[in-house]
Amino acid sequence: MADQGKEVFRDSIGTVTEEGKRSWIFPKKPSGKFYEYRKYVSYFLLAFLFLSPFLKINGNQFLMFNVMERRFNIFGFPFWPQDFHLFVISMIIGVVFVILFTVVFGRIFCGWICPQTIFMEMVFRRIEYWIDGDRGAQMRLARQAWNAEKIRKRVVKWIIFFVISFLIANVFLAYLIGSDQLIAYITEGPEAHVDTLIALLIFTGVFYFVFAWFREQVCIIACPYGRLQGVLLDNKSIVVAYDHVRGEAENGRKKFRKGEDREALGFGDCIDCKQCVHVCPTGIDIRNGTQLECVNCTACIDACDHIMESVNLPKGLIRYASEDNIEKNASFTFTPRMKGYAAVLGILMAVLTGMLFLRNDVEASVLRLPGQLYENKGDHIISNVYTYKIINKTVKNIEDVNIRLLSPEGMVKLVSGEHITVPEQGLAEGTLFVEIDKAFLDDDRMKIKLGVYSGEDLIETTTTSFLGPHSYR
Numbered sequence: 385m386a387d388q389g390k391e392v393f394r395d396s397i398g399t400v401t402e403e404g405k406r407s408w409i410f411p412k413k414p415s416g417k418f419y420e421y422r423k424y425v426s427y428f429l430l431a432f433l434f435l436s437p438f439l440k441i442n443g444n445q446f447l448m449f450n451v452m453e454r455r456f457n458i459f460g461f462p463f464w465p466q467d468f469h470l471f472v473i474s475m476i477i478g479v480v481f482v483i484l485f486t487v488v489f490g491r492i493f494c495g496w497i498c499p500q501t502i503f504m505e506m507v508f509r510r511i512e513y514w515i516d517g518d519r520g521a522q523m524r525l526a527r528q529a530w531n532a533e534k535i536r537k538r539v540v541k542w543i544i545f546f547v548i549s550f551l552i553a554n555v556f557l558a559y560l561i562g563s564d565q566l567i568a569y570i571t572e573g574p575e576a577h578v579d580t581l582i583a584l585l586i587f588t589g590v591f592y593f594v595f596a597w598f599r600e601q602v603c604i605i606a607c608p609y610g611r612l613q614g615v616l617l618d619n620k621s622i623v624v625a626y627d628h629v630r631g632e633a634e635n636g637r638k639k640f641r642k643g644e645d646r647e648a649l650g651f652g653d654c655i656d657c658k659q660c661v662h663v664c665p666t667g668i669d670i671r672n673g674t675q676l677e678c679v680n681c682t683a684c685i686d687a688c689d690h691i692m693e694s695v696n697l698p699k700g701l702i703r704y705a706s707e708d709n710i711e712k713n714a715s716f717t718f719t720p721r722m723k724g725y726a727a728v729l730g731i732l733m734a735v736l737t738g739m740l741f742l743r744n745d746v747e748a749s750v751l752r753l754p755g756q757l758y759e760n761k762g763d764h765i766i767s768n769v770y771t772y773k774i775i776n777k778t779v780k781n782i783e784d785v786n787i788r789l790l791s792p793e794g795m796v797k798l799v800s801g802e803h804i805t806v807p808e809q810g811l812a813e814g815t816l817f818v819e820i821d822k823a824f825l826d827d828d829r830m831k832i833k834l835g836v837y838s839g840e841d842l843i844e845t846t847t848t849s850f851l852g853p854h855s856y857r
Contacts, residue, residue, distance in 0.1 A: 397604055397677060398667035408526065409600055411509075412519040412663045416686025425496055426506040433499065437558035437566075443779025443808075449559050461740065462777050462809070466747050470739055477732045484725040486616045489704075490623030494609065495680035500594070500602050503552070505665060505681065508545060508595045515541045519662060545596045546588070553587035600666045603679055610676035617674065619707040620719055624680045626660075626671045626702050627710050640695050653697050660684035660702060670702060746782065746806070747775045748836045750848045753815070758851045764821050766852050773813045774836060774844075776806040782838050787816060790833040790845065794820035818850060825852045 401407045439446040441460030448457040456463040456471050463471045482493055494501055515537050516522045528534050557580075558566045574581045594602060603610060617623065631637060633652035640655035654671065661669045663684060666677040670684045688702040708714040750772045759767040776782050785804040787796050798804070799815040806812040818832065829849055836844040 398669075399600060399604060407667070409665065409667045410519045410522045410526070411665045411667075411683070412659070412687070413513050414663050414681075414683040414686055416690060418682035418686050422496060422682065423506065426502045429497065429499075429502055430506070434555055437555060437563040445562055445564075447559060448562055450561060452560075464747075464775060464777055466775065467743065470736065470743070473732060473736045473739070477729065477736060480725060480729045480732060483616060484722065484729055486613055487618075487621060487722055487725060489680075490617060490621050490674070491610065491613050491678060491680045494603060494607075495624075495682060498679075500607075501679060501681065504595055504599060507548065509665070511544055511548075512541065515544075542596065546592055549591040549595065550584075550588045552591050553584050556587055556591075557584060600677075604666060604677050610679075614676060618719075618721075620714075620717065622704050622706050622709075622716060623674055624670065624678060624682060624685060624702065625674065625705045625707065625710060626654075627700070627705065628671070628673075629710055631671065631701050653692070653701055655691065655695060657691050659687040659691055663687040744844060745776070745778045746836065746844045747777070748787075748834075748844045748846045749773050750787075750816070750834055750846055752849060752851065758853065760853075761819060764823070765819050766822060766825065766850075767817050767819045768850050770816050770818060770848065771813065772816055773811055774804065774806050775811045776808060779808050781808050782806040782843070784839045785812070785843075786837050788835050788837060789818060789820075790835045792820060792824035792832065794818060794824065794832075796834065820850060820852075822852070825850075828852050 399407050399409060436447040437445060444460050444462050445457045446460055448455070450456065454465040454468065458471070458474055463474075485492060512522070516525055525534060525537065554566065569577045569580055598606075631652040631654035633647075634650035636652065637654035637656045638646065638649075638651040640657075646653070658669075660671065661667075663686075664670065665681060665683065666679060668675050668677045670678065682704075685702050685704075689699040692699045692701055706714070706716065709716070750770050753769045753771055756769050759769075761767050772787065774782075774785065783805055785806055786802060787798065787804075789796050795818070797817045797819065799817070804812050804814070818834075820832070829851055831847050832850045833845060833847050835842050836846070
């Protein structure tokens with residue numbers, strides 16, 4: 385291993401100096417097969433991220449997380465406060481899915497899918513390479529005095545970073561309040577929505593701070609996922625790994641010399657070029673083994689493969705592999721723990737699918753008015769007063785809505801009239817009376833069933849309790 389016998393990398397993170405100060409990372413611009421794959425994945429996910437708030441399915445925003453009103457849309461399915469259990473199950477499925485992939489493939493989510501990594505490595509870092517240059521040029525610029533060149537590059541970069549952060553903040557706001565609302569705010573102008581503009585600038589400041597300064601510290605310090613993987617990974621997990629058996633051999637690594645028989649001398653294939661270190665966006669040495677800072681971005685794989693090809697040695701010294709594969713040449717096996725997580729994931733997805741199929745587009749509740757007793761109307765009629773709420777989860781108004789008593793026989797009288805209109809993605813509420821003949825009452829407190837109709841079509845049923853003077857049977 386690197387610095388054999390010394391494991392100082394386990395005592396502190398690579399982005400902090402011995403004096404406890406920030407050690408700025410200047411990663412070399414990556415290139416290679418995996419980097420190209422990551423670019424394709426990143427472009428797709430960036431398009432998905434920016435378009436999702438503005439796409440609609442059946443009039444519903446494709447993705448929306450309106451926390452203030454507790455309204456969520458996931459893949460076009462609207463979730464109201466009454467559907468919060470479905471939203472919770474969806475989030476649990478997401479967590480179990482990430483856990484399963486971590487157990488199998490390590491921190492692959494961080495390197496390939498996480499928005500923080502995608503924006504940092506595929507947007508902000510590439511702009512930085514374009515303006516400041518590669519690793520060496522960036523290091524020289526950092527040490528350089530504040531002359532005209534440095535000021536020009538810094539100002540241009542900071543302005544571009546701010547504009548992109550502002551754009552991300554607008555998209556983020558579209559997820560929170562809805563794209564229609566955001567477009568309306570933009571059309572009406574910022575002076576009409578000063579509080580929203582302030583919130584937008586706060587979001588912009590947060591994103592700018594993260595991508596312009598905090599950077600890899602989010603993955604190393606702020607994100608708990610790196611520490612979580614320490615609990616989830618085992619020797620069978622496939623991670624970005626250095627083949628220390630091949631790289632170190634008997635006498636460790638050694639600088640490359642043309643024509644030298646490394647195998648006869650007992651040296652491994654690692655020529656200690658440190659390209660894997662220079663290209664790492666979190667500043668670690670992958671040759672020290674799996675570390676919480678590693679985000680499985682594969683930059684070190686591409687760098688090492690390029691060097692191995694240059695010195696006519698086999699590629700794959702750093703590759704996707706498990707510890708068992710490196711030490712024992714064992715093939716991948718689906719372990720009982722993986723099967724357990726997969727079974728839990730399958731069960732949760734089946735439960736969610738069943739609940740979605742059973743979920744109604746209309747939900748009604750009828751509750752007795754608190755503190756109100758029954759009322760005698762004539763010799764035979766008992767009346768109770770109720771409040772009702774009818775929620776419309778669709779994107780169309782529901783017209784000609786009326787409420788009828790299904791069992792037992794009786795009458796429903798609405799205070800506001802005979803028919804109701806429930807607005808799209810809204811609710812209608814009011815007061816009603818239920819009148820039942822004494823002959824149909826079984827007890828002083830009995831369950832009654834009501835139907836909600838749109839015209840003559842039954843769209844929802846609900847039950848409530850009916851209070852009478854005493855038992856009649």
